[in-house]
Amino acid sequence: MAPSATTTVTETESAPKQLKNNPPLDSLYKEFQTYYFSKEAEEGKVDGFEAARYPHYLPTWNKAQQYPPLEPFEHYEHGKDADTSFPELLPTTAQVTHLTPTIGTEVRGVQLSSLSDAGKDQLARFVAERKVVAFRNQDFKDLSIPDALKFGGYFGRHHIHPTSGSPEGHPEIHLVHRGAGDNKSDQYFADRVSSVAWHSDVSYEQQPPGTTFLYILDTPETGGDTLFANAVEAYNRLSPLFKERLHGLKATHSGVEQVAVAHARGSINRREPVTNEHPIVRTHPATGEKALYVNPQFTRRIVGMKKEESDAILKFLYDHIAFGADFHTRVKWEEGTVVVWDNRVTQHSALLDWQNGQRRHLARITPQAERPFETPFVN
DSSP, rough: OOTTTTHHHHTTTTTTTTSOSSSSSSHHHHHHHHHHHHHHHHOOSSOOOOOOOOGGSSOOHHHOOOOOOOOOOOOOOOOGGGGGOOHHHOOOOOOOESSSEEEEEEEESSGGGGOHHHHHHHHHHHHHHHHHHOOOSOOOSSHHHHHHHHHHHHOOOOOSSSSSOOTTTOOTTEEEEEOTTOOOOHGGGOHHHHOOOOOOOTTTSSHHHEEEEEEEOOOOOEEEEEEEEHHHHHHHHSOHHHHHHHOEEEEEEEHHHHHHHHHHHHHOOOOOOOOOEEEEEOOOTTTTOOEEEOTTTTEETTTTOOOOHHHHHHHHHHHHHHHHHGGGGEEOOOOOOEEEETTTSSSEEEEOOSSSSSOOOEEOOBBBOOOOOOOOOOO
């Protein structure tokens, strides 16, 4: 989820330019933590800013967290078991508002933490169909972190991000945090005209995430919305000839650059970086829908093509997804919101559009899913 100095190559390249040249690693690490948020501001000791309401969710970077390479696992897609009339997830008392025809729904009157397993199955399927769903007035942030992780673990193995900040003792939680008093927007935009950075989370993993949860802890009064794009509809818009050409192609997705930038800025590296090949068109295991699966943050090259050929096709696909406002939606954050999206069939970007120093603090639970696969092209 961007922008978060901890998530994508685009964001991490904007890391502090004032860090000293080649200092001792421990010194650089301490300077890195100080740069990314002020402990005093988060504790409410800076005039004009309240303390963080969820201090146990503040980011830490523990260098002792070192993990071996991820091993393949058999993912079970619960969305395949769902009753598609969604009786447990969407009872008659629920208020359901579709944000656009093809992507995005807002739901009120349902408490995710109280769902039965059948309701969770329906959640996975409904999110796969609507791509992103904002559940309002949730108690998720007030659960204990182990209880929140238990809920998310139903949908797959928890992903531990290689470089991002996490709550102390819980590396499975990925944090998106811009601290109180942070006014580094001018620096961010010194060499950029936009904060939009479309991506699918950690697509470089062999088994990238599926049903993904992001919940708000603190949010600016306005700003910091998240954009989502429907990668299924993006595929559907292509001509039959172009779809047929894409089928059978694979592209490399790399986490190497993300880890390199994290190391250069003094951050941690929990696991050695990986590169994997995935089909450019992937199939969702529950809905059978086909989606474009490339993104400018982590996709590097189409396998078997010369650089110029690969660059031309990838640029077209990136631009097609980024400019497709008629298959985008925008989620506005409010108190108690949990946003659930299917990382297999969407892309997203946060927006850095508030400059009043207000805190933006969110937590992500990121269950991994199946290895991306492709089913045959059908005209």
